[in-house]
Ligand SMILES: Nc1ncnc2c1ncn2[C@@H]1O[C@H](COP(=O)(O)OP(=O)(O)OP(=O)(O)O)[C@@H](O)[C@H]1O
């Protein structure tokens with residue numbers, strides 16, 4: 001296939017230290033041209049720092065950045081065809097919204113700057129606000145101006161640092177669709193930083209999950225969700241039930257037997273890393289069914305909490321050994337369990353993932369602080 | 373009673389304003405006087421002679437011209453240097469930073485007599501003759517401090533991320549400075565420049581130390597004239613200066629409010 005456009009973005013051993021603190025550990029990453037790449041991770045894990053290095057605003061401590069065959073590691077920000085939507089917007093307060101959006105085009109002497117800027121503003125539904133000053137706009141409107149200001153330049157790589165964080169749900173969904181459409185239409189490479197894992201999963205071609213300056217796992221959304229490589233990814237991306245298990249033997253049919261608190265379960269042999277005996281057996285809440293299965297992988301417990309959300313009901317089921325398992329039952333007409341009911345949980349062998357039990361089972365759990 | 377209470381603040385403000393303006397009003401009124409004798413302290417009769425012939429008294433307009441020239445040159449140079457120093461102090465951490473800060477503060481804290489005399493000694497030692505050049509150098513020196521203070525306050529409020537955003541959008545460093553940094557720092561720079569000009573224009577003590585007989589500035593002229601009896605034209609110049617300053621403030625206020633309304 002003929003190669004058009006600037007080429008892939010490649011990070012080679014990219015590292016950033018501030019004094020004795022390493023914000024980004026050596027990172028190797030190739031982002032194919034025209035792909036939508038999401039960078040996901042908790043606050044302070046180094047997402048913004050990574051983007052700033054790509055934009056040229058932060059000098060890497062070590063490593064290289066390439067677009068196609070061109071090494072841009074030592075070029076200045078204004079020499080890179082990379083634009084950023086800043087987490088803090090960084091709109092120019094002394095310029096009108098229109099002038100803000102035109103700024104990049106004007107620097108390149110684009111004759112058609114005004115029309116393109118107006119189009120970009122229309123795109124983010126701010127076509128009428130061109131003459132206003134940024135401080136006359138709401139937070140969400142400012143964020144959309146920041147988006148238009150970067151997007152209008154059609155850069156090789158567009159860096160988006162939580163570009164939709166300040167928008168309400170409806171506008172957010174709308175912008176997600178718009179962003180995805182623009183990205184596919186123009187074939188730009190997007191690197192999208194977000195806290196919102198759902199956003200990352202619905203929009204991105206591939207996702208990198210970062211933790212404390214390290215890239216934990218890289219893959220397409222489904223692979224990451226179905227096969228997390230660490231407890232951190234398992235907990236950060238969606239919910240997981242992690243059962244302490246011990247591999248006891250083989251059961252034929254490509255399966256292994258394992259012991260979960262005295263109950264024998266079957267595990268897909270292909271999912272167990274060679275030689276591992278003490279493991280975390282991970283089962284996603286929607287893979288657990290209320291009710292008996294085919295006589296395998298069944299656990300009995302009592303419903304300790306049930307919350308109905310319309311499309312589904314989420315249960316907490318207390319196991320005899322004191323652990324609560326989360327179960328999500330689709331609202332498909334099947335009978336709903338009530339608080340205190342004794343229930344049987346089951347799942348199909350192969351619907352689990354297996355991780356080394358040496359890992360911290362609470363890594364990546366989002367701690368929700370509840371008032372009172 | 374409640375009406376009074378509600379408007380008490382207004383009365384107080386107007387009273388203070390009037391009290392402060394009385395000297396200017398008196399000066400303006402007496403610029404239309406036609407005094408008998410050398411002193412323009414008692415009202416005699418109305419006349420516009422001083423206004424139609426402002427340069428009448430010998431040396432008055434020369435001294436005014438000299439003061440304006442020194443004021444413009446000194447404030448221009450002080451503004452350029454002061455702005456650069458303010459950016460250096462506000463943006464960068466370097467070894468001599470606290471030392472520079474102290475040095476900038478010194479001229480503001482030193483009594484003018486001390487500074488004037490030591491400058492004179494210095495100029496004598498270096499062979500710089502007293503006069504316009506010496507005065508200008510002296511003015512630049514103390515004006516820089518005030519410009520630095522005014523601009524530094526503004527630089528501190530500038531978000532460095534705005535400059536990063538400009539660079540990110542393809543502006544090279546000179547473009548970034550001209551289009552982002554300078555416009556945002558402009559109010560501080562302008563305030564510093566105006567302050568520098570008025571400080572230079574009305575400085576007497578330091579100027580007097582370094583002046584020569586051929587370099588009489590306006591404040592020196594007024595002081596000298598006052599001892600022999602000030603001509604009415606001094607009142608004319610004073611009134612014009614006051615009105616000019618008032619006009620500058622009013623116009624800038626008007627421009628700001630109009631820009632704000634246009635943006636809304
Ligand atoms: N200029 C700096 N000097 C020192 N430490 C820094 C600097 N910039 C960032 N850090 C540190 O580097 C780490 C990563 O910061 P970064 O801004 O990349 O986080 P992030 O993943 O973008 O977080 P968030 O989701 O909250 O925006 C943080 O611990 C931060 O304190």
Ligand SMILES: [Mg+2]
Pocket residue numbers: 047048049087161
């Ligand atoms: Mg960040």
